[in-house]
Amino acid sequence: MKLDVGAPADGAPKSLRERIAQLRAQVDDAAASVGRQPSSVEILGVTKRQPRETVLAAIDAGLTDVGESYVQEAHEKYADLPPVRKHFIGHVQTNKAKAIVACFDVVQSIDRPEAARAIARACRELKKMVTVLVQVNISPTERFGIAPERAEELAELARVEGLSVAGVMAIAPRTEDRGERLRAFERAADAFARVGGTLLSLGMSDDFREAIACGSTMVRIGTALFGARG
Numbered sequence: 001m002k003l004d005v006g007a008p009a010d011g012a013p014k015s016l017r018e019r020i021a022q023l024r025a026q027v028d029d030a031a032a033s034v035g036r037q038p039s040s041v042e043i044l045g046v047t048k049r050q051p052r053e054t055v056l057a058a059i060d061a062g063l064t065d066v067g068e069s070y071v072q073e074a075h076e077k078y079a080d081l082p083p084v085r086k087h088f089i090g091h092v093q094t095n096k097a098k099a100i101v102a103c104f105d106v107v108q109s110i111d112r113p114e115a116a117r118a119i120a121r122a123c124r125e126l127k128k129m130v131t132v133l134v135q136v137n138i139s140p141t142e143r144f145g146i147a148p149e150r151a152e153e154l155a156e157l158a159r160v161e162g163l164s165v166a167g168v169m170a171i172a173p174r175t176e177d178r179g180e181r182l183r184a185f186e187r188a189a190d191a192f193a194r195v196g197g198t199l200l201s202l203g204m205s206d207d208f209r210e211a212i213a214c215g216s217t218m219v220r221i222g223t224a225l226f227g228a229r230g
């Protein structure tokens with residue numbers, strides 16, 4: 001079956017399967033070019049504003065991790081999927097904590113003590129464990145995320161609350177300046193070194209190469225896989 005969903009960028013391969021393979025090759029190249037093992041970088045497919053059929057097609061094509069920014073949007077889209085890891089990458093509103101824990105396996109966006117406490121409480125209520133990442137702010141254009149120098153403190157609090165903290169997530173500054181991106185990603189990598197864990201979620205469609213150069217172990221890709229969001 002030839003799957004053709006989303007609008008590919010000019011010159012990009014057409015089917016979703018081909019686009020996933022192309023991205024995998026680009027990620028592998030980026031890793032190899034900085035002396036890293038290609039298998040050390042995972043791809044998270046960001047499915048926001050894409051229909052459930054696209055999510056299913058991507059999983060069928062071999063994607064193992066999917067992510068969404070809004071729990072309302074994920075609720076039906078992510079119900080009863082084949083086995084994949086589901087990542088919440090949006091802002092944690094404390095009144096949505098229970099819905100987030102019910103829907104997702106990984107919460108990448110723990111950015112303040114209240115978010116950690118709310119997610120921990122929801123885990124106890126639902127008797128379900130989720131893995132969490134501390135979201136650090138490395139960009140003047142980003143509203144959310146804790147200051148990188150306070151990441152360890154927040155990770156410690158989350159661990160005391162009983163959460164399994166697996167690393168750090170960050171969103172790069174919106175800039176074309178490669179040096180500025182690299183400097184920002186280095187701050188996230190430093191925070192990751194202090195927090196510990198195995199997951200450094202860094203890099204999106206426009207900046208995954210720089211993120212991989214700075215140690216990213218998971219790139220979060222929407223546009224480059226699924227086309228522009230309407």
Ligand SMILES: *Cc1c(COP(=O)(O)O)cnc(C)c1O
Pocket residue numbers: 046048069089090171204205206220221222223224
């Ligand atoms: C939308 C989004 C992405 C994917 O961005 P693209 O540029 O489409 O690859 C990654 N991370 C977060 C937190 C997002 O909100």
